[in-house]
Amino acid sequence: MDGASRLSGAAVKRPQITDALARTFFEEWARVGYSALSLDAVARKAGVGKAALYRRWRSKADMAADLIRQLSAEVVLADPGDRGSLEADLLAALQLTRRLLRHPLVRRILPDLYTAMPREPALEAAMRPGEMVREKKVKALVDRAIARGELSADIDRRAATDLLIGPLYWSLVVMGDRCDAKRLETLARMTAAAIAAA
Numbered sequence: 001m002d003g004a005s006r007l008s009g010a011a012v013k014r015p016q017i018t019d020a021l022a023r024t025f026f027e028e029w030a031r032v033g034y035s036a037l038s039l040d041a042v043a044r045k046a047g048v049g050k051a052a053l054y055r056r057w058r059s060k061a062d063m064a065a066d067l068i069r070q071l072s073a074e075v076v077l078a079d080p081g082d083r084g085s086l087e088a089d090l091l092a093a094l095q096l097t098r099r100l101l102r103h104p105l106v107r108r109i110l111p112d113l114y115t116a117m118p119r120e121p122a123l124e125a126a127m128r129p130g131e132m133v134r135e136k137k138v139k140a141l142v143d144r145a146i147a148r149g150e151l152s153a154d155i156d157r158r159a160a161t162d163l164l165i166g167p168l169y170w171s172l173v174v175m176g177d178r179c180d181a182k183r184l185e186t187l188a189r190m191t192a193a194a195i196a197a198a
Helices: 015-033 037-044 050-056 061-077 086-101 105-118 121-148 157-174 179-196
Strands: none
Touching: 015 050, 015 061, 015 105, 015 157, 061 121, 061 179, 086 105, 086 121, 086 157, 086 179, 105 121, 105 157, 121 157, 157 179
C-alpha cells in the first residue's frame, strides 16, 4: 500500500499511521480473537482517529484480508533453496517455518484465523495465494528429490505438504513446544522417511 496515496478528497495516508494500525490490529487480534476484535479499539490503541483507519480499510474483514495478503507475500519470499538431499531440504524448510511459528503473535492468531475462515470468505481468499506459493515450493522440493532418485515420480505432493507442515504446527502452535535444533533434525529425518515410504 502506497503511504503517499490519496483517496478522492482525503488526507495523505502516512506510512507511520498505517504501520501503527497494522501492528495494533494484530496485537488486538491475538488478545481478544477475531470475533471480538473492534476497529474502534484498534484506532484508539494505535493513537489515531477512526477516520484514519476507515480511509485505509472499509471493514474488519477488509483490514484483516489486506494485512494477511501483505504478510503472506513477505513470508513466502523466503526460500531455502537446494540443500543437496531431501532430508536437508526438509530441514531448511522446517527451520524457516519454525522461525515464523515461533513469533508470539503468529502462534496466537493462526488457530483463530483458521477458525474464522469458514465464516469470513475474505480471509480464506487472502490466504489462498500464500498457500499456493507454499505448495509450489514443496512441489519444487519434491521434484528435486525425484530428480536425485530419492522419491518415486508418482509421489502424492499434497500428502508431502501435509507431512512437512503438520507435525511442526502441532508441536509449536498446539502443544507450545520449543522444538529445538535436535527436534527439527529428527522431524526432517522422519518426514523424509515417511515421504519416501509413501
